[in-house]
Amino acid sequence: MISLLRRSLTARTVAVTVLLSSLAVVIIGGFLSYSLASSFYQNRLAQVLSETQRAVASVQNTVAAASLNDETALQTLLNSVVPSLEISGGSGDRQVALLRSPDQGQLQLFQSPISQSLDLSTIPEELREEVRLSGDSLVYTPVELLVDGQPTAGLTVGAPLQIPVAGEFELYLVFDLSAEQQALVLVQNALAFGGIALIVMIALLSYFVTRNLVRPVEQAAQAAQQISEGNLDQRLPERGADVLALLAKSFNKMAGSLQQQIQQLDSLSRMQRRFVSDVSHELRTPLTTIKLAGEVIFGNRSKLDPALTRSAELLQDQIDRFEKLLGDLLEISRYDAGAVVAEWEQNDLNAIVGAAIASIEPLAKSKECEIIAELPAKPVKAELDSKRIERLLRNLLSNAIEHGEAKPITVQVGENAQAVAVCVSDRGVGMTRAQLERVFDRFWRADPARQRSVGGTGLGLAIAREDSALHRGWLQVWSKPKRGTSFRLTLPKTRESVIANSPLPLPPRKMEA
Amino acid sequence: MTHRILVVDDDDALREMVGLVLNSSGYETVFAADGISAVDVFREQNPDLVLLDIMLPGQSGIEVCREIRSFSGTPIVMLTAKGETDDVVAGLEAGADDYVIKPHNGVELMARIRARLRPIGDDAGTVTIGPLTLDPQTFEVRRGQEPIPLTPLEFKLLHTLAAKPQQVFSREMLLDQVWGYQYKADTRLVNVHVQRLRSKVEEDPENPKIVMTVRGHGYRAGSDSL
Numbered sequence: 016m017i018s019l020l021r022r023s024l025t026a027r028t029v030a031v032t033v034l035l036s037s038l039a040v041v042i043i044g045g046f047l048s049y050s051l052a053s054s055f056y057q058n059r060l061a062q063v064l065s066e067t068q069r070a071v072a073s074v075q076n077t078v079a080a081a082s083l084n085d086e087t088a089l090q091t092l093l094n095s096v097v098p099s100l101e102i103s104g105g106s107g108d109r110q111v112a113l114l115r116s117p118d119q120g121q122l123q124l125f126q127s128p129i130s131q132s133l134d135l136s137t138i139p140e141e142l143r144e145e146v147r148l149s150g151d152s153l154v155y156t157p158v159e160l161l162v163d164g165q166p167t168a169g170l171t172v173g174a175p176l177q178i179p180v181a182g183e184f185e186l187y188l189v190f191d192l193s194a195e196q197q198a199l200v201l202v203q204n205a206l207a208f209g210g211i212a213l214i215v216m217i218a219l220l221s222y223f224v225t226r227n228l229v230r231p232v233e234q235a236a237q238a239a240q241q242i243s244e245g246n247l248d249q250r251l252p253e254r255g256a257d258v259l260a261l262l263a264k265s266f267n268k269m270a271g272s273l274q275q276q277i278q279q280l281d282s283l284s285r286m287q288r289r290f291v292s293d294v295s296h297e298l299r300t301p302l303t304t305i306k307l308a309g310e311v312i313f314g315n316r317s318k319l320d321p322a323l324t325r326s327a328e329l330l331q332d333q334i335d336r337f338e339k340l341l342g343d344l345l346e347i348s349r350y351d352a353g354a355v356v357a358e359w360e361q362n363d364l365n366a367i368v369g370a371a372i373a374s375i376e377p378l379a380k381s382k383e384c385e386i387i388a389e390l391p392a393k394p395v396k397a398e399l400d401s402k403r404i405e406r407l408l409r410n411l412l413s414n415a416i417e418h419g420e421a422k423p424i425t426v427q428v429g430e431n432a433q434a435v436a437v438c439v440s441d442r443g444v445g446m447t448r449a450q451l452e453r454v455f456d457r458f459w460r461a462d463p464a465r466q467r468s469v470g471g472t473g474l475g476l477a478i479a480r481e482d483s484a485l486h487r488g489w490l491q492v493w494s495k496p497k498r499g500t501s502f503r504l505t506l507p508k509t510r511e512s513v514i515a516n517s518p519l520p521l522p523p524r525k526m527e528a
Numbered sequence: 529m530t531h532r533i534l535v536v537d538d539d540d541a542l543r544e545m546v547g548l549v550l551n552s553s554g555y556e557t558v559f560a561a562d563g564i565s566a567v568d569v570f571r572e573q574n575p576d577l578v579l580l581d582i583m584l585p586g587q588s589g590i591e592v593c594r595e596i597r598s599f600s601g602t603p604i605v606m607l608t609a610k611g612e613t614d615d616v617v618a619g620l621e622a623g624a625d626d627y628v629i630k631p632h633n634g635v636e637l638m639a640r641i642r643a644r645l646r647p648i649g650d651d652a653g654t655v656t657i658g659p660l661t662l663d664p665q666t667f668e669v670r671r672g673q674e675p676i677p678l679t680p681l682e683f684k685l686l687h688t689l690a691a692k693p694q695q696v697f698s699r700e701m702l703l704d705q706v707w708g709y710q711y712k713a714d715t716r717l718v719n720v721h722v723q724r725l726r727s728k729v730e731e732d733p734e735n736p737k738i739v740m741t742v743r744g745h746g747y748r749a750g751s752d753s754l
Contacts, residue, residue: 299609303631304542307549310634338631 024232025225032221033214040210048203055195060155060170063190066109067153067172070100071186074113078178089181090125097128100188109190112138113176116147116183125181130189134161137171137189146173146185160191167193231259235266247274284351291348295341302338309334336472343474347457350481357400357485359510364395364404364428364435371408372426375416384416385423395428397435397508403482404506407490408437410475411502415441417471418500425525429518433508436519440501440526446494454492455480489514493522501526531645532556534575536566536592537607538584546579549634555641563587567595570602577644578604579637580624582615590615590622597623601679603644607632620720625681626707627717643708644681657690657749658738660729669729681706682725689739689749698746722747 020027074096081092093113100111110130129135137158145154153174160169169191176184234251241249250270251263309330312319316327349355372386379386415424419441427438446454453459458473483490488506505517533555537543540561547557558573560566563586570578578596582589593604606619606627616627628640655662661670667683669676678686685706689697697705699715707717726733738750 296609299630300539300542304539304545306631307542307545307634311548311552341631 024229025222028225028229029218029222033218036217037214040214044206044210048199048206051202052199055199056192059190059192059195063170063172063188064153064155067174067186067188070111070188071153071174071176074100074176074186078176086125086181089178093178093184094128097130101130109188110137112187112189114138114143114185114187115181116143116175116185119182127184133189137169138173138187139171142171142173142187143185146175146187147183149175151175158189160189160193162191162193167191168196228259231262235262238266238270242270242273247277288348288351291344292352295345295348298341302334302341306334306338340472340474343472343478346478347474347481350478350485355481355485357403359398359400361396361398362401362404364397364399364430364437364506365390366394367399367401367405368408368426368428368437371405371412374405375409375412378413379416379424382416382419382421384419384421386412387423387425389425389427391428391430395430395435397430397506398510399486399506400482403485404504407479407482407504408439410471410479411439411504413471414475414502415439415443415500418445419443422499425523427519427523430508431516431518433512434505434514434516434518435508436503436505436517438501438503438519438521438523440499440523442499442526445496445498445500447496451492451494454494455490487513489517491517491521493526499526530554530556531576532558532573533641534558534560534566534570534573534578536560536563536578536584536589537581538562539581546637549637550641553638563589563592566592570596570600575602577641578602579641580604580606582606582608582619590618593619593622593624597679601677601682603680605640605644616714617716617720620717621724623679623724625679625721639708646708655687655690657686657693660686660690660738662687662690671729676728678725678728682721682728685721685725686729686739689747693749696742696745696748702746718747 020030077096078092081088097111097113101109110133112127112129112133112135114127114129115125137160139156139158142154142156151174153172155170155172158169158171159166161167169189171187171189173185173187176186178184231251238249238251247270250267253260253263253267309327312327313331316324319327368388368390372388376386412424412426420443422442425438425440427436427440429436429438455476457477460473480490483504483506486506487510488504491503491505492500493503494500501522503517503519503521505514505519507514533550535543535546535550535557536559537546538561543559543561547559550557558569558575560569563584565586566578566580566584580589580593584592589606593606596602596604603626604624606616606624607630608615608619608627609630619627625644626640628637653664655664659671660676662668662683663670664683664687667678667680669678669683669686685702688702688705699718702718703709703713703715707713722739723733726736726739729738730736736750740748740750742748
């Protein structure tokens with residue numbers, strides 16, 4: 016429920032609207048019902064008081080008109096007064112009691128006449144005391160009556176009576192207010208029903224209004240989401256001329272220009288990649304001829320004079336370099352075109368590292384550089400493209416040899432539950448922080464002025480990074496000037512697994528010190 | 529005996545250069561510059577091996593390969609500028625025995641050519657495998673009396689497997705013994721040729737009885753009891 020409110024703007028709006036309108040309905044309904052109740056009561060009270068007034072007057076008249084000689088006559092007269100008062104009112108049932116005030120000396124045997132069904136508890140003692148003290152005026156109090164066993168509202172009005180010979184009496188009239196109460200309940204029910212209906216209507220109304228306003232916004236949000244996921248064809252329906260239509264129109268315009276720009280960039284970069292790939296391909300046929308010709312000349316260099324011999328050697332070297340560069344360009348253009356597919360196979364990383372070291376050994380020897388391999392005793396199995404990983408490692412190794420200043424190069428292999436790792440570390444010149452940031456850039460060299468002896472193409476690390484990304488692995492580098500450089504390749508053990516952490520520390524512990 | 533090699537390439541310079549390299553190694557050369565004339569030259573000159581460029585005007589090297597294969601088992605080595613998976617597989621499926629990716633060097637090219645022209649050992653005797661009889665002297669394979677036409681490479685592949693029916697050959701071993709590759713090469717060569725071989729010698733290529741796959745290891749010849 017809470018999450019629905021958090022998620023849906025419509026639900027939130029409807030909930031708030033219903034809450035506020037319920038509050039308003041309760042306040043208004045309460046006020047109405049209270050003022051109705053009090054006006055009903057006031058009306059009835061006025062009526063009741065005037066009836067009582069008349070009743071008091073009629074009793075006094077009756078008593079004054081009669082010539083009262085003795086107690087019995089008085090008793091008879093007063094007994095007859097009560098029934099006559101019961102029926103003479105204009106407002107339905109009422110009950111009457113003519114009570115004698117206590118503590119009077121004469122007429123000890125006098126009986127107070129009361130209506131038959133009157134319950135004396137409806138005439139509380141407090142009221143009687145008030146009546147006795149009131150002088151001439153009327154005193155009333157609300158009471159609870161039992162009508163047919165049901166408690167209903169009632170009103171008891173009392174007035175003092177002075178009767179000659181007999182002394183002080185109190186006349187009480189008990190009125191039944193059930194009619195008023197029923198009317199009030201009826202009105203309250205109507206109010207409650209109306210209030211609930213109103214709230215339901217407001218809820219529906221606010222739902223539809225919000226829905227109408229929110230739906231286009233929701234559609235826009237969904238469309239934006241789709242576009243951000245790469246579905247650039249997504250558009251909003253444009254209806255009408257209101258602000259929502261304007262929103263849709265602007266949104267579509269934005270999406271359109273975005274799509275156009277992306278497509279433009281896309282086709283530009285596709286053209287560029289295409290160009291690189293075409294150039295590389297077109298270069299291959301002449302390069303093959305040049306290479307074969309160079310080999311023939313190189314193979315017969317002993318028959319040439321010394322200057323031509325050297326030329327043949329230089330030609331041969333540069334053809335090799337050219338070929339390597341072309342190969343790397345083709346490879347990177349294949350990556351750019353997204354045309355690279357790995358050949359996954361279960362492989363022993365130790366064996367691949369061994370093969371890479373063996374193939375780089377001649378270069379290491381010529382640079383008098385020692386390669387120390389720290390491999391685990393048992394095979395380190397992982398699912399990977401062995402050709403690419405071997406090429407990647409060869410690249411790291413040849414970089415280490417080039418920048419390692421003939422100091423020993425360490426190659427470590429490690430594994431944990433999800434990942435395998437290789438770390439290639441040299442203790443050479445190292446790199447500054449600024450250089451580190453560009454180390455994977457294409458054709459970037461740490462020091463352009465530095466002598467290039469190994470003859471890398473400048474694309475080696477860029478391809479290495481692509482290779483590691485193809486395996487969903489990490490290729491990370493640590494370096495400090497004059498301390499050395501350490502590259503760490505971490506690869507998941509299977510195509511499905513994800514690396515959480517690398518089995519090897521970077522930099523290696525020995526380098527840290 | 530001098531072997532004659534047909535070089536099919538649309539690049540004049542490269543064609544001439546390859547010719548020079550081949551001549552210097554003692555091979556006789558004939559040339560074709562496009563896909564249409566290549567088949568005619570082949571029929572006229574009856575070369576011992578074809579070096580075939582894939583990208584050719586007229587008809588592509590793959591079509592030329594298919595056409596030559598329809599009447600001859602002469603070894604075909606493709607030259608491809610692409611080295612892309614699709615081209616290589618298409619060429620091998622069209623019947624090429626091997627391929628070389630440009631830019632190649634002379635040594636590599638010569639090694640591939642020599643491997644394809646090398647005869648099967650003369651000491652090899654007649655071998656039977658299932659219902660098939662293989663005669664290395666005549667390159668003939670018979671199912672009972674019915675001869676089955678195989679290219680020399682396919683014959684060599686089948687013969688290598690059949691000569692040691694108990695042994696499982698890995699793809700690398702077959703690359704070494706049949707193709708003459710000393711280093712790790714493209715195992716697709718083996719896969720495609722095994723399929724081609726099966727389509728010729730098996731009664732039901734989907735359910736092979738003669739060239740069996742050993743999952744995760746390679747291939748072996750079907751047991752004699754079959």
